[in-house]
Amino acid sequence: MLEKLQELKKEVVQKIQTITQAKALQEYKIEILSKKGAFSYFMEELKKVPNEEKPSLGQKINEVKVQLTSLFEEKENELKQKELKEKLEKERIDVTLPGYQYQTGSKHPMNIVIDEIIQIFLPLGYKVEEGPEVEQDFYNFECLNIPKNHPARDMQDTFYITDNVLLRTHTSPVQARTMEKNKEKTPIKILCPGKVYRRDDDDATHSHQFMQLEALVIDKDITMANLKATLDLVAKKLFGEKRQIRLRASYFPFTEPSVEVDVSCTCNRKGCPVCKDTGWIEILGAGMVHPNVLKMGGYDPSQYKGFAIGFGIDRITMLKYGIDDIRHLYNNDLRVITQFKKER
16 A cells, blocks of 8 residues: 555656646646545555554555645645736736827717706706606696597607507606696696607608607796796706797697797898798797696696796707707717717
8 A cells, every 4th residue: 555655646746747727736636635536545445454553554644645735735836926927927017108098978968958957947946857758648648638539649649559558759747747746745846858759750850759858837826927037047048148038829738828939049130040030949838737737637726837848958959059960969970979078
């Protein structure tokens, strides 16, 4: 048995000298010194020898095991140092080289406009509310005074998923859900930004997906004067202090009375492609909340009034920054977006 022990020792010493990877060394160590490894043979054979020979033979077996364990540890340290040196050499950095130049990102122009509008309203006590883009017909239409078969549904060509589930055509369902949730708690002062969807041709001024932001106020003693003052403030903050607004009578099923809001153009009204020589640019729709909408939301129309404002973020962005094609806002062309770095 002692001869086999010395043969194993010699074999291990020679094998260790040829190993160049720490992983291979660990695998070989397990093969030799683990409970089921090659060295376990001698421990099993030790049990078979006479008792008087066990102490001296066991001592020699342990001495060889200690020597082999020490050899494995020395080789392991040697390989670790070698791998560390190679890694450091590979990852060596020449600090005299110029650094990498990374371009900073920029906000999308529509996000800039949304943030500007929100910052106008937040000091007035408004808060931002959000809702699902896949909406129920009840909240998208019926709660907003647009029952089934109502002619106003023709104004919004809708993507239906089922008879009662659709892609929302405006952000107004968020208003309906907020009213339902508050149950005559006032005041309600909210902003509802988000994507909306309508079946429409994709051209320079239309898209099947676009952005809206709506404002809703409900309280006692709200009048058209409150609405007009808010619209005037928004126009001046967005487009400049010298801008004026003009209200034109319009129709929306969820407001009564309803108005289209124009802002004065900066041109001299001679060949202006923006206002078409009229001196005015349409920017949004608004109106006093319809009594039926208040009633559906759980508010008594004889006690509560309100107004709603609907911003077409795409249109305002195009007007504010002189963008002539709505598709520029959605095609992810970095040449468009990177122009707004200074707005960050």
